Amino acid sequence: MTGNVVLEHVDKSFRLRGTRTVVARDLCFAFPDGQAMALLGRNGAGKSSLLRMIAGSSDPDSGRILRHGSVSWPVGFQGSFHPDLTGLENARFAARVYGIDTGEMSDFVEEFAGLGAHFRLPVRSYSAGMKARLAFAVSMAVPFDTYLIDEVTSVGDGAFRQRSEDMLRARLARASAIVVSHSMDLLTRICTSGAVLENGRLFFYARVARAIEHHQALMQGRLPPWMA
Incomplete structure (x- = not known):
């Protein structure tokens, strides 16, 4: 196969x-x-x-x-984010793991997720919907096959x-x-x-x-x- x-x-x-x-x-x-x-x-x-x-x-x-x-993580599943890091820090970490420019990743995620000031707050403070927005934006920033x-x-x-x-x-x-x-x-x-x-x-x-x-x-x- x-x-x-x-x-x-x-x-x-x-x-x-x-x-x-x-x-x-x-x-x-x-x-x-x-x-x-x-x-x-x-x-x-x-x-x-x-x-x-x-x-x-x-x-x-x-x-x-x-x-x-x-292969991406399951987009919509937020278990991979570190709760004590901010959305921005999680995005930068993902960028380093997948070899993406950290600045480009951060700019894309911040604009697309639309989390406002929460982007710079710990993920543990996010609602489920906010985590899903972050997960979707981070995954779309990576060119997975x-x-x-x-x-x-x-x-x-x-x-x-x-x-x-x-x-x-x-x-x-x-x-x-x-x-x-x-x-x-x-x-x-x-x-x-x-x-x-x-x-x-x-x-x-x-x-x-x-x-x-x-x-x-x-x-x-x-x-x-x-x-x-």
Whole structure:
């Protein structure tokens, strides 16, 4: 299998409050290059857990994940920021890690995130929405080969959401993405293909509309017509 991100016999499960959730069951899959792929599934299916494994912040129980080129952290996940550092200091730290000019990174993030004076305050003082704005701006400042997007464009007011989507489109002109969102309209606008995560398996569709149809059938407690 070839691709920027390839799963080879990946297994992952965890137990929460006595219930075992299977995220991946011997998954073998190559994510498509040069396009945005929607990742769909019920709440609790393990979409965010799969993104964290792809990013390298969580390990599979077995199998391996191959990454060719640079892969972002899950945009929308703020766990990578140091809470005692300011937004500015976190941005500068990310710039040094990824070899980006610190001044250019800082200017871009400050302008795009629109945090005002909070940009120079510790991240621990931020609301969840402010952290998501910071995470999105920092990630868009880095030219990744594959972006991992987790609900980030639902943050903020309408104007910020539109700016976020426009920026994401600009980045996707030269990169791949795996996108998790509850907005079917957004997935239809920016994604080419889609996959549904269900009981540790991935059902891939070259057309995102087909993946959405599968997902919506599951949400209604039924199988899609071609699987019934």
